[in-house]
Amino acid sequence: MQTISCPEFSLRTTLESGQFFRWRERDGAFEILLRDRVITARQDGDELRFEGADAPTVRRFFALDHDLSAIRAELARDPVLRGPLERFRGLRILRQDPWECVAAFITSAASNIPRISRNVRDMAARFGTPPAFPRPHEMGTEPQLRALRLGFRARYLAEAARLARDGRLDRLDGPLDSVRDALMELPGIGGKVADCVALFAYGRLEAFPVDTWVRKTMRKLYFGGRRVTDRRIRSFAARRFGPLAGYAQQYLFVAARSSRAESRDSTRSPAAARPA
């Protein structure tokens, strides 16, 4: 068991923010599957206690090198973000493995976080070398993936694995738009998933993934409820949040999702109220 200092960090908020799916809470600790490692971690204030990997690996994955105080200060210049920044204090953008991130977000199409987690777990159990997620050359065929109930995503995953095996995820750098275009050459990766991978795996903090929740909340908060194209939302975010757009996006995303959960909890009628 090791301990490292982790000021301005919330392990729980970060893991629960829907950017990474290979973790679970168990016996009061978090079990995190990082590449071929099982990391058990527990946060106690500004200290992170963990085992299963070395400190540099853990610091890099949790992006403890990001100056979150400075990021928050900069983004808090926008009054709209102050609530989310405070409420979800300590949320960081992780550094994930590119292929795992690609596979996870291909499955994310028209899905939801619990189901994505299950899909990722199923693929790992079926094709990987436990506890690692399958490398591209280990991935199953389309029929094998369909058997895991991945639906129309099965073909995308099988083909994307082939391209990843050919090195199509290697050395992606340069302007964000060129990284995006390179990612979008893989089937099942459109603009939104490309931005997720750029942000969560390639450390491109200026990427601004526009999903259904971000679209909804951006319309409401910045466009007077008018409907706008995703392209316009992205260019607005680039201008307004600059190189930290991705951080802004993640705080907006969790805030939008939590307000949904609250309204659902308060409006759902108890089972007893249902006619028998």
Added chain:
DNA sequence: GCCCAGGAGATTT
């Protein structure tokens, strides 16, 4: 039964 879900891709308008 209907609707929506961290969409993408193809087709139509």
Added chain:
DNA sequence: AAATCTCATGGG
């Protein structure tokens, strides 16, 4: 360039 359909599956 925007609107519309389809693609599978699961949960509310």
